[in-house]
Amino acid sequence: MSSATVAASSRAPGRGPNRIGQVFRSDGFARFASYVFLLVLWQLLSLYEERFPPPAEVFGFLWTEVTGGSHGGVVRGEFWEHFAATLPRFTIGIAISMLLGVLTGVLIGGSKAAEALLKDTLLMLVALPAIIWAFLTQMWLGLGDYAVVITTFLSAFPFVAVNVVQGIQAVPRDLRRMSGAFHIAGYRRLRHLLLPAVAGYLFAGLRFAVIIGWNAVLLGEWFSSSEGVGWRSRYWYDANRYQGFVAWVVAFIAFIVLLDRLVLVRLQRRAFRWRDAQLSDMERQADEIDVGVTGA
Amino acid sequence: MATLQVEHLRKTFPAIERGSGPTTAIDDLTFEIGGHVFVSVVGPSGCGKSTLLNIVSGIETATRGSVTVSQDGRPARLGYVFQEPRLLPWRTVDQNMRYVLDGDDVRSRVEEYLRMVGLRDSGDKFPGQLSGGMQQRVGIARAFAVEPDLLLMDEPFSHLDAITARSLREQLQAIWTEAKKTVLFVTHDIAEAVQLSNRVLILAPGGRLYADVPIDLPYPRRASDHDVAMAQAELLGRFETMQEEADAADVTDVAS
Numbered sequence: 001m002s003s004a005t006v007a008a009s010s011r012a013p014g015r016g017p018n019r020i021g022q023v024f025r026s027d028g029f030a031r032f033a034s035y036v037f038l039l040v041l042w043q044l045l046s047l048y049e050e051r052f053p054p055p056a057e058v059f060g061f062l063w064t065e066v067t068g069g070s071h072g073g074v075v076r077g078e079f080w081e082h083f084a085a086t087l088p089r090f091t092i093g094i095a096i097s098m099l100l101g102v103l104t105g106v107l108i109g110g111s112k113a114a115e116a117l118l119k120d121t122l123l124m125l126v127a128l129p130a131i132i133w134a135f136l137t138q139m140w141l142g143l144g145d146y147a148v149v150i151t152t153f154l155s156a157f158p159f160v161a162v163n164v165v166q167g168i169q170a171v172p173r174d175l176r177r178m179s180g181a182f183h184i185a186g187y188r189r190l191r192h193l194l195l196p197a198v199a200g201y202l203f204a205g206l207r208f209a210v211i212i213g214w215n216a217v218l219l220g221e222w223f224s225s226s227e228g229v230g231w232r233s234r235y236w237y238d239a240n241r242y243q244g245f246v247a248w249v250v251a252f253i254a255f256i257v258l259l260d261r262l263v264l265v266r267l268q269r270r271a272f273r274w275r276d277a278q279l280s281d282m283e284r285q286a287d288e289i290d291v292g293v294t295g296a
Numbered sequence: 297m298a299t300l301q302v303e304h305l306r307k308t309f310p311a312i313e314r315g316s317g318p319t320t321a322i323d324d325l326t327f328e329i330g331g332h333v334f335v336s337v338v339g340p341s342g343c344g345k346s347t348l349l350n351i352v353s354g355i356e357t358a359t360r361g362s363v364t365v366s367q368d369g370r371p372a373r374l375g376y377v378f379q380e381p382r383l384l385p386w387r388t389v390d391q392n393m394r395y396v397l398d399g400d401d402v403r404s405r406v407e408e409y410l411r412m413v414g415l416r417d418s419g420d421k422f423p424g425q426l427s428g429g430m431q432q433r434v435g436i437a438r439a440f441a442v443e444p445d446l447l448l449m450d451e452p453f454s455h456l457d458a459i460t461a462r463s464l465r466e467q468l469q470a471i472w473t474e475a476k477k478t479v480l481f482v483t484h485d486i487a488e489a490v491q492l493s494n495r496v497l498i499l500a501p502g503g504r505l506y507a508d509v510p511i512d513l514p515y516p517r518r519a520s521d522h523d524v525a526m527a528q529a530e531l532l533g534r535f536e537t538m539q540e541e542a543d544a545a546d547v548t549d550v551a552s
Contacts, residue, residue: 178382181353181374182396182442192395196386274386274422 053243062247065232071244078232079251086228089145090217093152097209101157102202105164106194119165125158130216138224148220148228155216156209163208167201168194203268207260214256298372298445298478299330300352304361307347307503321347322503325361329480329495334472336481336489339499339506340539345482347503349448352480367445375444375477377452381431383423389434390419396442409441410434412471429460436468440475449481453488462519465491469516486535490528491517498535501542507534 023029039055046054061071068077107114108122133154137147171194179189195202221230229252236244269276307322321344329335337345350356351363353374365372383392393406410416413433423431432452439447453461465488472479483489489496493511500506509531517524 174378174380174382175384177355178376178378180355181376181378184396188395192384192387192391196384199386274424277422277425 051242053246057243058247058250061241061243062251065244065247071241082227082229082232083255085225086217086221086230089148089220089228090152090213093149093217094156094209094213096149096153097156097160097213098206100153101160101205101209102164104157104161105198105205106168106190108161109165109168115165122158122161122165125154126162128155130155130212130219133216134219134223137220141224143224143226145225147224148217148230151220151224152213152216156213159208159212160202160205163201163205164198167198170201171197199271203264203271207264210259210264211256214252218252298365298367299328300446300478300480301328301364301366302326302348302352302361303364305348305351305358305363306360307344307351307356308359320344320502322351325499325503325505327497327505327508330478332476332478333495334479334481334493335495335497336483336493337497337499338483338486338489338535339503340501341484343499343501344503345484345499346450349450349480349482352446353448365446372445373442375439375442375447377432377435377439377447377449379451379455381423381428381435383431383434383438385423388420388422389415389426392423392434393438393441396438405441405443409437412440412474413437413467427460429456429464432456432464433467436464436471440471440477444477447477447479449479451483454483454485461488466516466518468492473515486532487519487528490531491519491524496531498531498538500538506538509534 042052042055046052062079063069064071064075064077066077066079068075104118104122108118109115130151133151134147137151137154141147141150175193175197179185179193184193217228218230218233221228222234225231229248233245233248233252236242236248303326305322305325306320308318308320311318321342325348337348339345347356351358352365353376365374367373383389384395387395389410390406393410394402397405399405406419407416410419413436415430415433415437418426418430418434423434426434432455436452439449453464456464469492481489481492486496490511496507496509496511497505498507498509511527513521513523513527519525
């Protein structure tokens with residue numbers, strides 16, 4: 001009973017005279033305020049430094065990249081074309097990272113020998129910045145998709161693997177012994193015990209991979225491509241059009257923030273349904289304890 | 297139903313600290329059980345009760361002697377109920393049952409055994425949505441559902457409150473009577489052992505078999521039954537005598 005009372009009282013702080021105060025204290029407002037703050041800071045910086053173009057100019061440039069028009073010479077709207085070139089490279093790079101990252105992680109997490117053999121190498125890979133891979137792949141493979149995809153993969157993969165290793169080592173011992181006592185092994189154990197236990201770490205790994213991989217794909221394109229988001233940023237940078245360069249920086253930051261908020265956070269919530277069900281059911285659980293005892 | 301044969305079983309653990317000798321958990325233990333019986337192993341903590349279960353289930357190996365579980369020539373199937381429910385928190389009750397089951401009749405078995413423990417309608421709940429007692433009932437249903445030749449239970453009610461534990465003890469008798477399994481039940485609670493078992497094995501400190509006591513009372517047995525209470529008092533008396541003897545032996549050990 002006491003747990004139900006606690007849940008009820010913590011759920012009802014909304015009533016009262018302080019409605020406006022609540023809006024100001026909400027997460028949405030805080031996020032909005034942080035964007036406004038950044039814009040103001042940006043505007044102020046641009047007043048003192050002419051190579052730091054003001055927000056209005058940058059967003060104007062971005063608009064022309066999307067719709068076509070004049071950057072001082074007439075251009076087509078090429079915005080979506082470059083995104084269309086980058087996205088497959090990014091997606092393939094991340095997919096390979098996840099696949100090999102999970103396999104490597106399971107291997108290292110599950111076997112002492114594999115851990116001794118591979119863990120230091122993995123840490124070295126984590127420490128290598130994406131730009132090293134961008135240079136190396138350009139030297140090895142020249143211009144084209146391969147260099148970009150491999151840069152993305154090599155940069156993102158170790159973060160997935162490291163997180164999976166940690167997840168595997170955190171699988172509850174009690175549940176491992178239970179599975180052992182019932183002789184559960186192989187695929188069934190992987191699917192129902194290991195993967196769900198690792199899911200939290202896997203999502204942390206995926207989010208890292210997406211952010212690192214997105215940086216890597218842009219670097220890869222900067223050096224090894226003639227189309228794509230990274231290449232287009234470099235194009236305007238080389239042309240000394242700073243507002244163009246910054247406009248593309250804004251676009252790819254916006255992309256990663258949206259991807260995180262709209263896709264990854266939702267996926268994560270889905271994977272942790274069992275935890276939410278538990279929370280939302282607190283009150284009913286308190287009732288069921290009573291029923292369980294009297295009904296038995 | 298299987299036969300469990302334990303012959304001259306000995307288990308020692310290497311010294312944890314330098315200077316102290318190895319610890320003996322089980323010492324020259326011999327007994328045999330089989331058929332539709334409910335056998336409890338009781339003893340003071342540290343006398344190797346859980347170690348015995350671990351050896352029977354193959355999690356640990358014997359230092360000397362042998363443990364054989366036989367079932368007309370084929371390998372015997374074991375079921376296990378732990379102190380804690382040990383359910384997968386990210387799987388529903390149904391899925392937890394299916395995790396350990398194989399065959400074409402999985403669905404009907406899940407239904408049958410959940411009904412037996414009174415949780416027919418909780419199949420789609422996650423363990424976190426159930427009370428501790430309900431979770432332990434799922435653990436019991438899971439162990440019975442594998443239709444084991446030998447069911448091992450390791451103090452399954454020791455983490456529950458007294459009221460829940462009492463009602464589960466009564467349910468367990470009903471399930472055992474219906475499902476006709478060979479059960480090896482470990483507990484430190486003598487009253488519980490007497491209420492549930494046909495036969496109680498008392499282990500002394502150091503893991504020797506001190507007494508092998510049949511309990512010939514009809515089921516179902518309630519804790520409040522006069523005969524059950526009498527048997528409990530008698531066994532408790534023997535248990536205390538054993539502990540006094542053990543303490544006296546300790547004193548002579550120190551003196552010599």
